[in-house]
Amino acid sequence: MIDILELFLTAGFWAAVIRISCPLILGTLGELICERSGVLNLGIEGIMTIGSMAGWMWVFQGGDLWSGIIFAAIVGGLFGFIHAIFTVHLGLSQHVSGIGMTMFASSISFFIFRMMLPSSTTPPKIIPFAPINIKGLSDLTFWGEAFFSHTPLTYAIFLVVPLVMYVLFATPLGLAVRMAGESPAAMEAQGIDVLWVRTGAVIVGSALMAVGGAYLTMSAFDAFYFGMINGRGWICIALVIFASWNPGKALFGALLFAGLDALQVRAQQLAGSFIPYQFFLMAPYVLSIIAMVIMTRQARYPKALLIPFRRGERI
Secondary structure, three states: OHHHHHHOOOHHHHHHHHHHHHHHHHHHHHHHHHHHOOOOOOOHHHHHHHHHHHHHHHHHOOOOHHHHHHHHHHHHHHHHHHHHHHHHHOOOOHHHHHHHHHHHHHHHHHHHHHHHOOOOOOOOOOOOOOOOOOOOOOOOOOHHHHHOOOOHHHHHHHHHHHHHHHHHHHOHHHHHHHHHHHOHHHHHHOOOOHHHHHHHHHHHHHHHHHHHHHHHHHHHOOOOOOOOOOOHHHHHHHHHHHOOOOHHHHHHHHHHHHHHHHHHHHHHHHHOOOOOHHHHHHHHHHHHHHHHHHHOOOOOOOOOOOOOOOOOOOO
């Protein structure tokens, strides 16, 4: 027990928490934007997969890292647009379309990978984002390694959180997105096109999801391999509910899950063979479910979530 508590005093543990949380932060923010506009995007798992492959493949084919991030965002936005066509404009089931999008995006990711690299037996590697040295901070004994020795993409992701909060709660655009998920009929009465506001929100949200996937192949690791997303998309959907559709709480939820995940890896090493490793693998998910139940008892979801909007109708 004492050894486990000592983990919280190690810089490596907190550095791992930061790294693990980054794709969760972007995925959760992307899903949150979609749902705030009234659209559930269950395609997140596939969109994160196609984003991780697209960004990595761009760099592997000779592109630079930042343009690879932009390319991943464009690809994710394209799949978000397809999802929006089915759910927003055609009014089809958001559940069915989202699951289909996950299957389609995941499958086409693997197909393109094999088509581009048919003879590859091991995942080829790229040169990923390198940690930056912040003068006066990176050299600090504990704080430097834990918080000031990460890649520029990592810091950029954390800056996205206040940006999303500002746009959602302090700009007319954010008000339009929230109204699309709360009272689209009132929004239509003001002469604002609900369908295209929702479409734009799904595109932007999906782009963030794809960049979250690209973080894994271009910053956390240096290669793309099958199954690398490993359920992170579904965790992001749960974190949106945990956060009560609030970006600030979403950041806290992502850090909490990342902390539990980092803890279970190190707890396995300390426990050795005395406790089955499967217990530690399931622990972050079980504890996250418990935390989600406690935190969301008073959660208020967008009233028009999952409800298709058709011009002239009243919800």
